[in-house]
Amino acid sequence: MSNHGRIFLVDDDELIISMLARSLQKEGYETHMLNSAVQAVEKICSWQPHALLLDVDLGDGPSGLDLLEMLQKEEIDFPVVMLTADDSAESAVRAMRHGAADYLNKPFNIEEVKIVLKKLLANSRLKNEVRYLKESSTAVLGRTFIGASPAIQTVLKNTRKMAEAGVSSVLITGKSGSGKEVLARNFHHWRFGSQNDYDSIPYIAINCTALPETLIEGELFGHVKGAFTDAKTDKKGVFELADGGTLLLDEIGDMRLELQGKLLRALEERTVRRIGGKVDQPVDVTIIACTNRDLKKAVEDGAFREDLYYRLNSFAIHIPPLNEREEDVVVLARHFLNVFAGKYSKKPVKSISNEAETLLKNYPWPGNVRELRNVIERCVVMENMETLSVNCLPLDLGGKEQRVREKRKNFQIILPENGVSLIDVERELMRLALERTRNNMTQSAKLLKVSYDTFRYQAKKYDLL
Template sequence: MQESYKILTVDDDPDILKLLGMRLKAAGYQVVTASNGEEALAQISLSRPALVISDLRMPGMDGLALFDVIHKKDPALPVIMLTAHGSIPEAVDATQRGVFGFLTKPFDSKSLLQQVEAALRMATGAHTTTIDTKDQAWRAGIVTRSPQMENLLGQAKLMAVSDASVFIQGESGTGKELLARAIHQASPRNEKPFVAINCGAMPEALLESELFGHTKGAFTGAIRDNKGLFQSANGGTLFLDEIGDMPLPLQIKLLRALQERVIRPVGSSTDTPIDVRIISATHKSLTEEMKEGRFREDLYYRINVVALAIPPLADRREDIPLLANTFLQLLNAKYKKSINGYAPEAMELLIAAPWPGNVRQLQNIVEQTVVLSTTAIVPAMLVQKALHDNIGGIISFEAARKDFERDYLIKLLKATNGGVTQAARLAQRNRTEFYKLLERHQLTPALFKSDSSQE
């Protein structure tokens, strides 16, 4: 089956093209070549390859410019970028823009063929049931059908096998810790601890003690030795969430730990060796933080060896129904309910919402609707109210109109003691149309008669 895959290699260095061709052909792939970006575009039209491997830096149209053109014409065509050691920042940018992956020169055959196989599997869906089942276990906590997320997870799986530090960029609530855990599960360190800490959630002195540990008597309240999270994660993975909030003095100490693979607990005069893989994350732009002098450039390049960017939920709306129904089943069990799903209009509201809080906000909305729902299907009015409350009243015009309609109808029914004829006359609508309005908002006139008689 491999023989049917055609791969386009692009490089202005004929020796690199020759080396790539030899290794790919030996693995059973067909290979076509191009020496520059313009020639590559012509070859794509002519040869229709399943994968493109391109050098990042080339005269004229460079690798990123070539990728942009390819991605615009055929977003499903994967591109692997070749980079030199000195071009890590460009590689980071490439990955964030959607490039499938990158290889650092000089590359070995194993890494090359692993990336090629993964890229082709993503593009064609070619895999065996056994491999697929095994591959799913490491990412079991991540629910998605988004091509963007599948691409990201493909990159994460490839990066997991190395010990390189990984940096995850993403808005709050996108699931950065879930991705970090998945990388840990896919790594050779998966039988050792995964330890997470939010660097922005505690004061500097406490954060230093939590990370590096302290000795008895190092400060007031230090009544015993504490080994700290670096030592707790020894042999495994340490996830530093919101690293952009880490104070500068601690950044210096972290940099030393990463460079020298040792830590010094607070109050100690001796170093302790450590063996941890660092995965860090932030919702901030560290580029901007560096410009403002709030984040060290040397630390940035130390933690940003490999970068992954999680797309916001609004950019992968195809995941919303899947996530909403997954959360619904989990919350049904938690609250001992048996809600079957969402009314079509309710799901439409979820899909169209702006989701500034991303997946975390969606989960909160689903939980609110499950708690308040008294029917087998979550009605649109409940979702509308939850969204309205959750995002501070900033809703679409259509949602605002529906809110007004419902409030207006409730006032009419209260004023007329549930009398539909009188309410319809006041609204200047005929009875049939008024009943349709009540049905749309799931309002029952009889309930207002009961309320009125009790007042």
């Protein structure tokens, strides 16, 4: 199966385009040819090419420039290369004014055609990915998975093995905030990072629960113009946008059953069909599926397809929650301290106090790494510190609340059901202080944290002397 792209060729010279088509097929391109302008726009759009080679002079009927103008009105999203026997600058300018991405003079060199197509397709993929990332709130930025615990080292080792082996689909499970998307980005880097054109290899992430059910299918597989009321133009789905790279399907456990069947078909046949389309588009995509759900239980409950589960579970990676890998907490905290110090232009925190380290390790982190990240970011923004101390940490981590609880353990008063007079409480406390210090008023005042004069005045008032 080709993964170089789909090229549509339009030229009334059958010999030229047949020769060109064969050369492109040898390079791994899929091609489709047309010898006239008859119904050309409809045929080109329905085939959904990645690029179009279009002759300027098509004999009788509309010219290539006429076709280009009609295609532009259809708001096509693929580049067009004009083929012309006229090597004048005027011809080139006319082609570019009409929206052509490039032009080639006849007779052309096959190697030149290949170079032009490779450049245009790479730019087109990058443009599509950038556009999608700008529109998508679930875009994942490049980050490195941090962890020193044996469990995480095993996860990273196994993930890298799968990536370097080139497995076509991976399932990553773990609780919310544990780092599934970050690990997916690492997988993509290990899978494609050694390639010279790595920067142009797409990485697309989509959250299966972030869009309404009515939109998710179109987002996955795309649609053709007129497929439904709001389909004003053709639109590529994320499978096509990620062709040749990686597609992350986050929260796949919440995908409805009907779409699960279409996803399974795409995984097995490596083709997708846009909504309303008539063409099966071949795609070469590495699928990474993530979920915080127990998919095996979901299968038992009838909420997830068994065949899709076993298809994904062939290469499964589980990320343990942060409270099961204590060694990673402080490592991650130090990492985030440096990251946010740089982001907010603050001096890096030099150390974390032993008390703060203990508290960070003992806290259960129900929000996992995401919660720790947010806590550290708040500390960097709100505090000016060289050492991260317990006082810097939020109350709900147990720092200040824990100390209050400890104080309460050392000083407990049982309030009678009928209530009590504060005067009686104060008098009794002073009596106990004098009793403990054998009537030493200086020591008694220290115990109750008041001045000597205040204690002596109150003691006389309550007739304790």
